[in-house]
Each structure stands twice: as C-alpha cells, then as structure tokens.
Amino acid sequence: MAGTFVIGEEKVRPGAYFNISRNDSNTSADIVNGVTAVVFKADFGPLLDVRKLNADTDYGSIYGTGLTTDAIKEAVAGGAKEIIACRVGHGGTNASIDLNDKDGEAAVKISAMYPGDKKFAVTIREKITDSLAKECIIYTGTKEFVKFAFPAGEGEAAAVAEGLAKSESFAVSLVSGKEKAELANISQETFTKGENPEVTTEDYSDAFAAIEPYVFNTICVDTEDTVIHLLLAAFLNRIFEAGSLAQGVVAEKYTVDLDKRIEHALGFNDEKMHYVLNARVNEEGKEIDGYQTAARIAGMIGACASNSSLTHTVINGFTDILERLTNTQIVDAEKKGCLVLSVSSKNQVWIDNAINTLTVFTEDKDEGWRKIRRVKTRFELIRRVNDITDDLVGKVDNDSNGRKTIVSQIQGVGKSMVEEGKLVSCTVTESTVYTADGDSAWFNIDVIDKDSAEHLYMMFRFQFSTNE
Structure with a gap:
C-alpha cells in the first residue's frame, strides 16, 4: 500500500x-491514464455496484440511456478509455410481468433485475423461419434488449424460464405445476413499470465509498448541487491521504449567478478540484450545461498525457459557447481558480487556461x-x-x-x-x-x-x- x-x-x-x-x-x-469515475442516476442497472467499462462498451445495455447516464457518454467523448461507473440511489421497485399459458393462467413470472422505471415489453411468438420454434423478445422502446429462441410445444414455460435465467438483466421463476405448459402468444405486452430509486446526499457518500478501492485519474458527478461538490472534494482529500491520486471536476448551470459560481470555485482552493465556470455550450446542435460539460472535461483531464497541456485545446463537438465571457471576466475568474471556456481566433471552443481551483x-x-x-x-x-x-x-x-x-x-x-x-x-x-x-x-x-x-x-x- x-x-x-x-x-x-x-x-x-x-x-x-x-x-x-x-x-x-x-x-x-x-502509467495510469484515461480512467474516469462517473457517479450517475439511471432508470435501470446495478445500484452502488461499481462496473468497469471500456470506452467502447455499450453502457446502455447495462444502465439504459435515461436520466443522467449521459455523463458516461461525455466522459468517453473527452477521451476516457475506461469508466468506473457507479449508479447512485437507494430503494425503488422493479418492473415485472407474468407470462400466461394457453389457459390464461400465470406460468412464468419475470421481474427486472434492478429497480427503475425503465419501460419493458415482451413478445412471445412463433419463429418465422422455423415452425418448430418460438421466440421470446424483451424490448426497451423499439430496441431488442433480450432475444432467444426455444422449442415450441409442451414445456415452453420451462424453456423460457431457462432461457431468461441466463440473462443478467431479469430474474425469472417458473410457477409450480407449469413445467409442461405451453405459453400464449403475446405482442409487445408491457411490464408493470417499476419506480426509480431515491437519491440523497448519503447515497453519494455511499457511491464514493464504493468507488474508493478503484484506481482512477478523474471523477465527476451528475449534479450541480454544491453540497455534493463539497462532499466530492472531501472524499478526494480523504483518499489522497491514503495514497489515491485523483482529481474531481464539477460545474453549475448558467442559471446560477456568475459571481456566485466564481465564489464557489474560489472556495475549493484545491489542486484536486476543477470548476468549469461557463459550462453552457452547444454540442453539435444540442445544449448541454453543468454536470454534462464537467464530465467532458473530466474525461479530457483524465486522458491527457502528462507531457502535454490542455490549455488552448479545442473541445471536439462543442460548436459554440452559450455564455461567452469578456476578457475582464475571464481574467478575474482565472485568478480565482475557474476553468474557463473561450473561443479561438478560428471560432473553435477551447479550454482557455488549464488550471484547477488552487489559488493560495x-x-x-x-x-x-x-x-x-x-x-x-x-x-x-x-x-x-x-x-x-x-x-x-x-x-x-x-x-x-x-x-x-x-x-x-x-x-x-x-x-x-x-x-x-x-x-x-x-x-x-x-x-x-x-x-x-x-x-x-x-x-x-x-x-x-x-x-x-x-x-x-x-x-x-x-x-x-x-x-x-
């Protein structure tokens, strides 16, 4: 150690x-480089159970793409090669459905493995290319989430239960006495929707504790809540004492007064904390702000080689700054530890000065x-x-x-x-x-x-x- x-x-x-x-x-x-930890909310996926994802991993197949999972996307877009992913929250309920046999009685009970209000639907149908087989397809929206074939006829219920037992996303049980039952065909039958977990300050503390054993360069959170930002700073200082060398990136939305944001950045005075001041930008036609931009910068800092600088580095995909600052504002903000976005002479969005919040x-x-x-x-x-x-x-x-x-x-x-x-x-x-x-x-x-x-x-x- x-x-x-x-x-x-x-x-x-x-x-x-x-x-x-x-x-x-x-x-x-x-050399540890390009590893970013992301704490986020999702409508599906393991809670407080850290997963290591490669940049090319389809995180949507694990967590879906709802709520604040886009923080993962932004970190990867910033250059993160590996994501230490942790879904935050507690409680919630799981989506569920019963598959009936041809007599209209429940034969197979299915429930989502994780809590959340992600919408699921299931289809049981004859396989078009094989009259002796059927298919079980579980959809999320129009996307096939789980799909497998099974023999048609006697024992369909048991076959579906066996097939779903191999899934990491659903729990399944076969109703007693229905081992030989044939299932009724259904099309896009919707699950009873679950409920998303609640998220409190304590849940973020639990998420940080779950991430702590892992090695990472940077960490970002999915919130503009300054209480959570301070909690993150305290976490980084605590694990630093134990030898973990990580840096955090946060931002608030443009709706918070600019002077108040600068005050929050100045309050950190910490080489391990970065505060993106003007985070409201246009990203290829879509407006993003706050935690999303912070996640992008976290990915960039984590991936940047230590023999190079991010000062005047153009941010790919950022087409405009929706809160441009004057030269006087930029100078004042940077003196107070803010990481400011500005526009180059070629009208490209870049990091004006690659600094953290340390000022004393x-x-x-x-x-x-x-x-x-x-x-x-x-x-x-x-x-x-x-x-x-x-x-x-x-x-x-x-x-x-x-x-x-x-x-x-x-x-x-x-x-x-x-x-x-x-x-x-x-x-x-x-x-x-x-x-x-x-x-x-x-x-x-x-x-x-x-x-x-x-x-x-x-x-x-x-x-x-x-x-x-």
Whole structure:
C-alpha cells in the first residue's frame, strides 16, 4: 500500500509512503491514464455496484440511456478509455410481468433485475423461419434488449424460464405445476413499470465509498448541487491521504449567478478540484450545461498525457459557447481558480487556461500545483514511484546495499519520465537528515517538472525612418 506521511512520522503498516514539499532551489512502472469515475442516476442497472467499462462498451445495455447516464457518454467523448461507473440511489421497485399459458393462467413470472422505471415489453411468438420454434423478445422502446429462441410445444414455460435465467438483466421463476405448459402468444405486452430509486446526499457518500478501492485519474458527478461538490472534494482529500491520486471536476448551470459560481470555485482552493465556470455550450446542435460539460472535461483531464497541456485545446463537438465571457471576466475568474471556456481566433471552443481551483500557495505547494499538466506529471511520478517501491517493501535489507537498490529503482522511474518529456530532471538520494534505522528509511526525490509555453510575449520594434 502507499499513503502520505508527515516528516519524522513512522508508520505502523509496512509500505512505501510519500511526502510532498516545495523545492525552491530554482524559484519504469505502469502509467495510469484515461480512467474516469462517473457517479450517475439511471432508470435501470446495478445500484452502488461499481462496473468497469471500456470506452467502447455499450453502457446502455447495462444502465439504459435515461436520466443522467449521459455523463458516461461525455466522459468517453473527452477521451476516457475506461469508466468506473457507479449508479447512485437507494430503494425503488422493479418492473415485472407474468407470462400466461394457453389457459390464461400465470406460468412464468419475470421481474427486472434492478429497480427503475425503465419501460419493458415482451413478445412471445412463433419463429418465422422455423415452425418448430418460438421466440421470446424483451424490448426497451423499439430496441431488442433480450432475444432467444426455444422449442415450441409442451414445456415452453420451462424453456423460457431457462432461457431468461441466463440473462443478467431479469430474474425469472417458473410457477409450480407449469413445467409442461405451453405459453400464449403475446405482442409487445408491457411490464408493470417499476419506480426509480431515491437519491440523497448519503447515497453519494455511499457511491464514493464504493468507488474508493478503484484506481482512477478523474471523477465527476451528475449534479450541480454544491453540497455534493463539497462532499466530492472531501472524499478526494480523504483518499489522497491514503495514497489515491485523483482529481474531481464539477460545474453549475448558467442559471446560477456568475459571481456566485466564481465564489464557489474560489472556495475549493484545491489542486484536486476543477470548476468549469461557463459550462453552457452547444454540442453539435444540442445544449448541454453543468454536470454534462464537467464530465467532458473530466474525461479530457483524465486522458491527457502528462507531457502535454490542455490549455488552448479545442473541445471536439462543442460548436459554440452559450455564455461567452469578456476578457475582464475571464481574467478575474482565472485568478480565482475557474476553468474557463473561450473561443479561438478560428471560432473553435477551447479550454482557455488549464488550471484547477488552487489559488493560495503554501510552504509545501508552489504555483505549479495549480496547473493541470504539472499536477498530472507530479501525480504520475508519485504513482510510478509508489508502485515500484511497494514491490521492494520487505524484499531488500535496510542496509547500504538495500537502500542503494531502492534509490536506483526510483531513479529509473525519474530517468524514464525525463526521456518521456515529462521532467527536466529527477535526483534521488538517501536522506541525510533522517537516518535509516530498524525497518525505516527515508529518501529525497528532487524533481524539476516540465511546463508548456503558454504565455508568449511578442516585443515588436518599429521605427519612423524607412531606411534600414
């Protein structure tokens, strides 16, 4: 395991721990990238049961496409390669239906596996291409959700029960005594609709707890509720202390006063939190705002390589900003930790300045911590060093040779990141202030991380004379 430590502190649990401080000398592990956690509401799907989805996974087949599931779509559109998905809520009821036999008596009872008001309908019919077979088709809207064939005639009820038992979306039971029953044909018979779960602040806390064991770069929520935003910030700070290096992205809708939104962003003052100020945009003819835009930016931050910057990165699919800000407003907002969308000279929507909400710098945090690129770089270095040193815990002696092995392994990570264009330099030494003793050892990792050229000053010089 990895976690933070305070200088001079000795831990109880074996492991590799990290400490972050400021270096003012000048005022090969796996890389986790493209992983975004999304907490959302849906009208179907597992509740508080985290699922890992690839970017090309059809999330609609698991959760449907209702309510706020579009947060998943936006995160993927932003570049997320993997989604840590968690449906939020509690309670609710499940949709259900009884399939009758030819005598009009219930033979098979079907219920949706998960609560929600997603609409389902079922068809039992003869198979067009095979007179000796029938089909069971469950629809959601006009889309076939489940479809399978079964032998026609005696035992149809048992065959349907057996076929649906293989589905991850429905629970089925065969009515006693109906094992040999033949089913009545029906067409688009609707289920008794279920009810969506309730969603409270506590449910978001439960969702965060469910996500906590997973490794991810960024996280977004499906709400503009500032109480949930503060809860997210507290969650990220708590898991950071346990060694989880993740960043959150939130936004509010344009209906909230602009100054109030800026005030909310300023209140975070946290390198792990990003606040999208003017989130109301046109996305290929459709207006989106708030959590949807935050999810897009979360996907972008999570996927961005740490040797590149999102400043002036065009956002694909965003065709217009529906709340354009003046230069004065942008400057004021960015000073207060807002991530602002603006328009390029080519009239493309882009991120004006890739920053987080950190505005107050301390003894341990320089101004680099407010920049997305540099936080990504620093978090990546910490992750990679933690991974490689955690494998050495208990495997080398705490003597000169053992500590040299540790230094060389960490130095190897630094060297790789220099070669990858992420660091200028990385120097690893054994601490001379804290002497290794017993099972504890301390190491200094002095890092200069790279930045992008983002403020370019052109000094033109003209003269009245026309002579060279």
